[in-house]
Amino acid sequence: MQACQVKLQKFKVVFFGVGVIGSMLAKTIMEEKKDWLEIVGAVDIDEKKIGLDLGKMIGSSRYGVTIQKEIEEAIRQTKADVILHTTSSYFEKTFFELKRLAESGIDILSSCEELSYPYATNRKLSEELDLIAKKNEVSILATGINPGFVMDVLPIVLTSPCISISKINVRRQMNAANRRIPFQKKIGAGLSEQEFKAAIRSKTISGHVGLLQSISMLANSLGWSLDDIQIEEPEPMILNKDVKSDWIRVPAGKVTGSKQNAYGLVRGKKIIDYEFRAYIGAEEEFDQVDIEGIPKVSFKSNPCVNGDYGTIAMLINMIPKVIDAPPGLLTMKDLELPSAANIKIPF
Ligand SMILES: NC(=O)c1ccc[n+]([C@@H]2O[C@H](COP(=O)([O-])OP(=O)(O)OC[C@H]3O[C@@H](n4cnc5c(N)ncnc54)[C@H](OP(=O)(O)O)[C@@H]3O)[C@@H](O)[C@H]2O)c1
Numbered sequence: 242m243q244a245c246q247v248k249l250q251k252f253k254v255v256f257f258g259v260g261v262i263g264s265m266l267a268k269t270i271m272e273e274k275k276d277w278l279e280i281v282g283a284v285d286i287d288e289k290k291i292g293l294d295l296g297k298m299i300g301s302s303r304y305g306v307t308i309q310k311e312i313e314e315a316i317r318q319t320k321a322d323v324i325l326h327t328t329s330s331y332f333e334k335t336f337f338e339l340k341r342l343a344e345s346g347i348d349i350l351s352s353c354e355e356l357s358y359p360y361a362t363n364r365k366l367s368e369e370l371d372l373i374a375k376k377n378e379v380s381i382l383a384t385g386i387n388p389g390f391v392m393d394v395l396p397i398v399l400t401s402p403c404i405s406i407s408k409i410n411v412r413r414q415m416n417a418a419n420r421r422i423p424f425q426k427k428i429g430a431g432l433s434e435q436e437f438k439a440a441i442r443s444k445t446i447s448g449h450v451g452l453l454q455s456i457s458m459l460a461n462s463l464g465w466s467l468d469d470i471q472i473e474e475p476e477p478m479i480l481n482k483d484v485k486s487d488w489i490r491v492p493a494g495k496v497t498g499s500k501q502n503a504y505g506l507v508r509g510k511k512i513i514d515y516e517f518r519a520y521i522g523a524e525e526e527f528d529q530v531d532i533e534g535i536p537k538v539s540f541k542s543n544p545c546v547n548g549d550y551g552t553i554a555m556l557i558n559m560i561p562k563v564i565d566a567p568p569g570l571l572t573m574k575d576l577e578l579p580s581a582a583n584i585k586i587p588f
Pocket residue numbers: 257258259260261262263284285286287288327328329330331338352353354384385386387388389421423424548549552
């Protein structure tokens with residue numbers, strides 16, 4: 242009889258940022274018994290978390306890893322194989338912390354949206370980080386559900402059977418009540434229309450971050466040189482009924498979330514057309530990709546992939562691939578085909 246259990250290589254991980262996503266990641270590794278992963282350190286900037294046991298902090302049992310202030314303290318005793326970086330959405334804001342992490346000589350997997358395709362916002366800093374990564378023999382990759390999968394990797398893979406393509410349409414719609422609180426906040430849930438517009442202008446809230454990165458990654462994969470990428474300002478989604486999540490009740494007439502459109506243009510024509518909608522009370526949830534070409538390709542996942550669980554899974558599943566990858570600042574399109582990793586057969 243053939244053995245069906247492959248002996249798993251064990252990887253040591255250290256957390257850099259133990260917010261909502263970091264905590265969900267830790268809980269998943271501990272409670273889903275991902276026994277091919279061992280958490281050996283954790284770092285956060287929040288004074289209230291420093292000194293706490295990671296397991297206790299996330300409401301699980303004691304794990305024996307204390308949350309530290311500095312990465313050097315967290316990796317002093319055991320050198321990790323990978324750092325799980327979940328502190329921010331912005332590349333320029335995280336550049337110096339990423340540089341410091343890369344200099345520790347440990348591979349980095351991040352949930353930073355702009356890092357998923359950093360060349361789109363700052364080519365110079367991207368090239369600098371790429372050089373630092375290569376010098377320290379470190380691979381750096383940002384992933385997640387979006388950017389990282391549904392609006393870039395998935396459409397990229399779906400173009401594979403096409404001989405020619407004239408347009409790509411990508412749509413994602415979700416009920417934000419099913420997402421973590423920081424996400425509901427950043428799409429403006431509960432604000433008035435004026436407060437929403439002011440918060441977007443002052444950058445107090447961002448709406449979704451990642452359409453520029455997803456469109457850039459898709460165009461680059463196809464070898465399309467776009468004349469322009471237009472990212473429209475997020476618009477408030479307002480319903481004429483009361484809706485609620487576990488965190489907030491939004492009365493009719495107030496903002497339930499946001500919608501955003503973005504386009505890739507060649508000679509004034511929209512050849513890439515994206516729409517992202519996330520709001521509390523959305524009745525239909527879906528991810529949809531329609532490729533106009535030869536042959537036509539249409540894909541719809543209904544419901545959409547849950548962004549929080551999806552992001553945790555992408556970060557965990559990419560661990561073996563980023564450890565195997567060559568050094569440098571990488572993007573999802575540079576690595577081997579993504580897949581779930583080390584999934585146990587349930588019988
Ligand atoms: N690509 C995707 O699909 C995807 C999906 C989900 C999330 N994300 C992104 O992932 C990031 C994390 O999400 P989240 O919901 O977990 O956010 P969060 O709850 O705000 O967590 C961030 C954590 O990192 C800490 N932190 C900030 N700067 C730090 C530093 N320099 N050193 C150490 N710790 C630091 C924060 O502490 P303080 O609270 O004290 O600042 C907080 O505990 C966000 O930017 C989010 O947008 C991306």
